[in-house]
Amino acid sequence: MKKLLKKLFVPLLASAPVSAIATSFLGHGIPIFMIHRIKVEGQSNSGISPDHLRRCLRYLKDKDYTFVSLEDIIGSLNNQITLPKKSVSFTMDDGFLEQAEIAAPIFLEFNCPLTFFIITGLLDQILWPWDAQVSWIIDNTNKNHVVLKFEDEILNMILGNKNNRRNAREEIRNVIKEMNSESIPEIINNLADAADVQLPITAPNPYKSLNWEMARELESKGIRFAPHSMTHRILSKLNKKSAEEEIIGSWKILESELSNPLKVFCYPTGRVLDFGPREINILKKESFIGAVATLPGSVDNNSAALLYCLPRFELPDNMTDFIQYCSWIERANHNYLFSHSQI
Numbered sequence: 603m604k605k606l607l608k609k610l611f612v613p614l615l616a617s618a619p620v621s622a623i624a625t626s627f628l629g630h631g632i633p634i635f636m637i638h639r640i641k642v643e644g645q646s647n648s649g650i651s652p653d654h655l656r657r658c659l660r661y662l663k664d665k666d667y668t669f670v671s672l673e674d675i676i677g678s679l680n681n682q683i684t685l686p687k688k689s690v691s692f693t694m695d696d697g698f699l700e701q702a703e704i705a706a707p708i709f710l711e712f713n714c715p716l717t718f719f720i721i722t723g724l725l726d727q728i729l730w731p732w733d734a735q736v737s738w739i740i741d742n743t744n745k746n747h748v749v750l751k752f753e754d755e756i757l758n759m760i761l762g763n764k765n766n767r768r769n770a771r772e773e774i775r776n777v778i779k780e781m782n783s784e785s786i787p788e789i790i791n792n793l794a795d796a797a798d799v800q801l802p803i804t805a806p807n808p809y810k811s812l813n814w815e816m817a818r819e820l821e822s823k824g825i826r827f828a829p830h831s832m833t834h835r836i837l838s839k840l841n842k843k844s845a846e847e848e849i850i851g852s853w854k855i856l857e858s859e860l861s862n863p864l865k866v867f868c869y870p871t872g873r874v875l876d877f878g879p880r881e882i883n884i885l886k887k888e889s890f891i892g893a894v895a896t897l898p899g900s901v902d903n904n905s906a907a908l909l910y911c912l913p914r915f916e917l918p919d920n921m922t923d924f925i926q927y928c929s930w931i932e933r934a935n936h937n938y939l940f941s942h943s944q945i
């Protein structure tokens with residue numbers, strides 16, 4: 603019932619006359635959306651369907667939103683340019699093949715700027731991300747019960763059905779996110795052994811990446827590429843030297859492979875504890891012009907202090923939430939929650 607009401611009322615509240623009144627009080631916010639996986643026909647991976655992505659972009663065009671680049675948003679926060687009030691920006695993280703083959707052409711079709719954050723080790727074909735490895739192991743084990751021992755803890759995982767496996771994936775990922783990033787390879791190997799799965803050295807389907815040739819081709823058509831670390835390890839769980847290598851190394855690789863990379867960093871997993879002042883200082887020292895996180899929220903005139911932790915919304919898989927994030931409704935929601943969390 604609540605869902606149905608939301609479905610009925612969100613488009614009404616987001617309509618032009620109501621928006622005009624509400625934004626005169628709340629001001630305008632610019633959402634930056636992030637996309638991870640794209641649903642591929644015939645493959646079991648979850649993600650945004652190409653049709654849904656098209657519907658979102660079509661909605662924005664029909665409602666007179668302006669597509670703006672991440673670089674322009676940073677320019678506006680530095681008071682170098684002024685953006686139209688109804689602006690929206692899109693980013694995509696990681697560098698999986700279907701993102702380049704399916705999503706990027708849709709953005710080009712709509713003339714919508716896209717910033718594509720790349721894990722350089724993935725494109726160099728020398729690794730695939732640890733979180734993808736966890737998913738692959740859990741999806742490919744024939745075991746219905748796996749026991750993972752690490753440090754002083756034991757993780758007991760039942761893998762009998764789809765739900766069990768989804769929960770197990772989340773549980774292991776959450777455990778790993780809290781660990782020292784240097785010990786991830788060991789725990790992944792232990793998990794593969796416990797699950798009796800042979801882990802491929804290079805990424806198998808559906809975790810194959812695009813290659814540099816494809817990146818160059820997309821860049822020539824207007825897609826901007828930017829660094830998302832070399833290995834996708836959580837920077838705050840690394841020592842300073844390794845964190846520096848992840849940031850500076852991934853930028854240098856992009857610089858050597860592409861003609862016009864964007865010097866904006868995307869923190870791996872990007873939650874509030876995944877980076878901090880140490881990482882922001884490295885970025886500033888290395889003349890990065892900004893950085894994006896995965897904290898939800900939109901950007902407004904007061905966001906200049908957030909240049910190195912710009913908030914982003916995960917692109918929702920339904921139109922109601924998408925319309926809400928693009929409109930004043932989410933700002934009202936955010937302001938309400940924020941004011942009540944201060945009490």
Ligand SMILES: [Zn+2]
Nearest residue numbers: 695696870871
């Ligand atoms: Zn990522």
